[in-house]
Amino acid sequence: MTKSTASAPSVTPPALLREVDVPAWDHDTDVLVIGFGSAGASAALGAREAGARVLVLERASGPGGSSAIAGGHFYLGGGTPVQTACGFEDSAEEMYKYLEALTPDPEPEKLRLYCDGSVAHFHWLEAQGVPFDRSYYPGKAAIQPGRDCLIWSGNEKVWPYRDIAIPAPRGHKVAFDGPDGGGALAMQHLSSAVGQSDAQQLFDVQVCNLIADATGGICGVRFRQDGQLRHARARGGVVLSAGGYIMNTQMFDHELAWMPRDLIKHGVPNDDGAGVLMGVSAGGAAIGLHQAFLTSPVYPPESMIKGVMVNALGQRFVAEDSYHGRAAGFIVEQPQGITYLILDSATFGYPPYDFFEQKLVDGYETVESMEAGLGLPQGSLAKTLADYNSAAAQGEDPAFNKYAEWLQPLDQPPYAAFDLSVGHAKFAGFSLGGLSTSADAQVRRADGSVLAGLYAAGACAWNIAQDARGYSSGTCLGEATFFGRRAGLHAGARIRD
Numbered sequence: 203m204t205k206s207t208a209s210a211p212s213v214t215p216p217a218l219l220r221e222v223d224v225p226a227w228d229h230d231t232d233v234l235v236i237g238f239g240s241a242g243a244s245a246a247l248g249a250r251e252a253g254a255r256v257l258v259l260e261r262a263s264g265p266g267g268s269s270a271i272a273g274g275h276f277y278l279g280g281g282t283p284v285q286t287a288c289g290f291e292d293s294a295e296e297m298y299k300y301l302e303a304l305t306p307d308p309e310p311e312k313l314r315l316y317c318d319g320s321v322a323h324f325h326w327l328e329a330q331g332v333p334f335d336r337s338y339y340p341g342k343a344a345i346q347p348g349r350d351c352l353i354w355s356g357n358e359k360v361w362p363y364r365d366i367a368i369p370a371p372r373g374h375k376v377a378f379d380g381p382d383g384g385g386a387l388a389m390q391h392l393s394s395a396v397g398q399s400d401a402q403q404l405f406d407v408q409v410c411n412l413i414a415d416a417t418g419g420i421c422g423v424r425f426r427q428d429g430q431l432r433h434a435r436a437r438g439g440v441v442l443s444a445g446g447y448i449m450n451t452q453m454f455d456h457e458l459a460w461m462p463r464d465l466i467k468h469g470v471p472n473d474d475g476a477g478v479l480m481g482v483s484a485g486g487a488a489i490g491l492h493q494a495f496l497t498s499p500v501y502p503p504e505s506m507i508k509g510v511m512v513n514a515l516g517q518r519f520v521a522e523d524s525y526h527g528r529a530a531g532f533i534v535e536q537p538q539g540i541t542y543l544i545l546d547s548a549t550f551g552y553p554p555y556d557f558f559e560q561k562l563v564d565g566y567e568t569v570e571s572m573e574a575g576l577g578l579p580q581g582s583l584a585k586t587l588a589d590y591n592s593a594a595a596q597g598e599d600p601a602f603n604k605y606a607e608w609l610q611p612l613d614q615p616p617y618a619a620f621d622l623s624v625g626h627a628k629f630a631g632f633s634l635g636g637l638s639t640s641a642d643a644q645v646r647r648a649d650g651s652v653l654a655g656l657y658a659a660g661a662c663a664w665n666i667a668q669d670a671r672g673y674s675s676g677t678c679l680g681e682a683t684f685f686g687r688r689a690g691l692h693a694g695a696r697i698r699d
C-alpha cells in the first residue's frame with residue numbers, strides 16, 4: 203500500500219452514474235478498456251488472454267496516445283536476453299534495490315512483481331511483435347540515435363545509487379532506426395496484436411462517466427459517439443488507461459504549478475486527466491498529482507557531463523552525470539531557477555537539441571571575468587572551480603561523488619557558460635501522478651480498499667515512475683504495459699470466477 207496521501211484534484215470530477223439510470227445498454231462485454239495507448243493495448247491483450255470479451259473505447263481516430271510519440275525505452279532488467287547477449291549481469295534483486303532507492307513512495311509488492319517479472323515481460327512484449335535488437339549503445343544520450351537496444355537510461359552509476367545496487371543498463375529501446383519512432387513502432391505491434399486477438403475496438407468515442415451498480419461496483423461507462431450518448435456494460439471490469447493530465451490547463455496551473463510555465467508539454471491533446479478524474483468520481487484515491495517528469499538534456503556530447511552546473515550563488519547542487527530528468531528536477535529548485543553549465547575549452551560542446559534553447563551566454567578568458575559576466579557573487583565561482591579542479595585532478599568529487607569517468611579539471615581557458623535557467627532555457631515534461639492501484643491494478647480508495655470492477659494502468663495510475671529526480675527512462679512504458687496486462691488478466695478472470 204502506498205504511504206503517500208491522496209489529494210482531491212483541483213478539477214471537479216464528472217458524475218458517477220447509477221446503473222438504474224441507464225436507459226439501455228448499447229454494448230455488453232466483459233472487459234471495457236478506456237484508451238488505446240500502450241496500457242490499454244496491454245489490458246486488452248491481458249483480458250483476451252484470460253478468455254474475456256473485450257471492447258476498447260478510444261477517443262482519437264486510431265490507437266497510439268502518447269505511447270506512440272514516446273522514444274521507445276522500456277525499463278527492464280533482471281537478466282533480459284539483451285542484457286545477457288551484451289555481456290551485462292543483472293538480477294531482479296539489484297533492479298529492485300535500485301528502483302526502491304529512487305522511488306519516493308515505493309510499494310514493495312508492486313515493485314517486487316515488476317522486477318521479478320521483468321524478463322518474462324520482455325518475452326511477452328516480443329511475443330506481441332515488439333522488436334528489440336541484441337545490441338548495446340555505450341554512449342550517454344537521452345535516446346539512442348539508431349536501433350541499438352540497451353542503454354544506461356537512469357541513475358544506476360550515479361552516487362549513492364551505484365553503492366546501493368550493482369549498476370546495470372536497463373533501458374531497452376525498441377529496434378527503430380532513429381531517435382524518435384520507437385514508441386510508434388511498439389504501438390504498431392501492440393495494436394496489431396490487439397486486432398488479431400479479436401478484441402472489439404471503437405474509435406472517435408469519448409468516455410465521459412463511469413457507471414456503478416447497486417452494490418457500488420463499477421459495471422460500465424457512458425460515452426459520446428457522433429454527438430449521441432451511449433452506454434457500454436462491463437461484466438468483469440473497466441480499465442482506465444486514458445493517459446495523463448499534462449494538457450489539462452487547470453491541473454497544469456494548480457497541481458503542476460511548480461513546473462516552468464513555458465513547458466514543452468509532452469503528450470497528446472487527450473492527456474486531459476479524464477482517466478484520473480473518472481477514477482476519483484468512483485471513490486478512487488488520486489496520489490502524487492503534483493509529480494511530473496521534467497527534462498532539459500545537455501548531453502550528448504558526453505564532454506558536457508564533465509562540466510559543472512552552478513546556481514545563482516555560484517555553487518554546484520547536483521552530480522552532473524545524473525540522468526537528465528534528475529538534473530532538471532534539481533535545476534527548478536535552485537534560487538530563481540538560475541543555473542549555468544560551465545565548461546572549459548577541453549570540454550566545450552553545444553547542447554544537442556535546439557528546441558531546449560540552452561543558449562551560450564559567452565566565452566571568457568578567465569574564471570573571474572566569467573563570474574562577473576554571469577553576475578555571480580564575487581569569489582563564488584572561483585572557489586567552486588578551485589575546489590572541483592583540485593579534487594578532479596585526484597579523480598575525486600567529495601562534494602557530489604560524480605563518477606570518476608566524468609571528472610576532469612576545468613582549467614583550459616577560454617571558458618564558456620550555457621544558460622540552463624528556468625524561463626531562459628526550455629524544459630519538457632509530463633504528469634506522473636495518478637490513481638492509487640493494487641498489484642493487480644485495481645483502483646483503491648484512500649483507506650486502501652479496492653473498488654470492485656475498476657482498474658487503472660499507465661499514465662493515469664500511480665506506480666513506479668513517480669518524480670523527475672527518481673525517473674529512469676523506460677519506466678512509463680514498462681509499467682504501462684506490465685500493469686496494463688495485469689489489469690486485463692484480473693478483470694478477465696472475474697468473469698471466469
Ligand SMILES: Cc1cc2nc3c(=O)[nH]c(=O)nc-3n(C[C@H](O)[C@H](O)[C@H](O)COP(=O)(O)OP(=O)(O)OC[C@H]3O[C@@H](n4cnc5c(N)ncnc54)[C@H](O)[C@@H]3O)c2cc1C
Nearest residue numbers: 237239241261267268269273274275409660661676678679
Ligand atoms: C515525447 C515523449 C517521449 C516519451 N518517451 C518515453 C520513453 O521512451 N519511455 C517511457 O517509458 N516513457 C516515455 N514517455 C512517457 C510514456 O509515453 C507515457 O507515460 C505512456 O505512453 C503512457 O501510456 P498510456 O497507455 O497510459 O497513455 P497513452 O499512450 O497516452 O494512451 C491513452 C489513450 O487514452 C485516450 N483517451 C484519453 N481520454 C479518453 C476518453 N475520455 N475516452 C476514450 N479514450 C481516451 C487517448 O486518446 C490515448 O489514446 C514519453 C512521453 C512523451 C510524450
